[in-house]
Amino acid sequence: MGYVRPVNASDAPGRIVLLTTSHRVAPGVLSWPAWRALRGADRVLCADADHPQLPYLREAGVEVEQAAPTARELVEYCTGGDLEAAGGAGGGRTVVVITSGEGDRELTDGLARLAGSGRTRMPELELLPGSYDLPGARLLDLVQVMDTIRTECPWSGTQTHEGLAKYGIEEAYELVEAIEAGDRDELREELGDVLLQVVFHARIAQEDPEEPFSIDDVAGTIVEKLIHRHPHVFGEESAETSEDVKAHWLRTKAAEKRRESVTDGIPLGQPALALAAKLASRVRTAGLDVPRPDSAAGGQLGEQLLALAILAERQGTDPEAALRAAARAYRDAIRLAERPD
Structure with missing residues (x-):
């Protein structure tokens, strides 16, 4: 239920505040x-005796009653319909109800029915978020769910880095396919599948008896790397073009990893066209004078393909993507040819 204000809000006989909090934010961290x-409420109620906010509220001097009143009981208390409960004050009371993490559907539905009936004198109703999720907070849910699955699922509980490796490759290719197809729904789903692989591997790594690490270690490592390799963003250096950024990135990587060649760190197991384009990119960025293969007719087929990959990279074209696009068009032509006349 959202914010509900009676027609004459200033004359509303009392106030009911439904206070929501996020379990992804540290308990006690509440908005002003x-x-x-x-602090201004006549009563503060919470049905959940184990609500994580309670110890912090009591420490701050807020008295919280464990109670689960009905919608009508709350309305009568605030409006003075139950004068004994209201201390004979004739209404005008404020009650704050601290809701559970899932919300209190029965209570909110009851208040909505009373407000919509037109027969009940209603207090002012307000839904007040006490804390908000920060960007990326849902990642905490993913980590928690993954931990539960790893502990309780017979299949997930026995997986290893080696056994999951093939799924990482498959999910990466499905992500690329979604990007190239321009399907936004598929893109969101495939990004989630790739993220799952990262969280899954990190969860498995926690159990290593000799060199354990967690998802926090993974995130911390990449944060440090990004900051270190972007001095033009987080430091005092400057970069005017994307090529400047790329050149600095490669120099920094070489210094960090003590690489002797610009080809160090390029995985040779990747698809051949992508490998050729990556090598060409390193050569061009480093400004090296490397003879290109002879692509003239009669040359070796591999050399001709390599020359085409180098040419594509120089023109700013991803040869892998270009070939996949051509292959998809070829597939469509095959399907058309298969149709009966």
């Missing part, structure tokens, strides 16, 4: 409006 509502 939330603290103001809690």
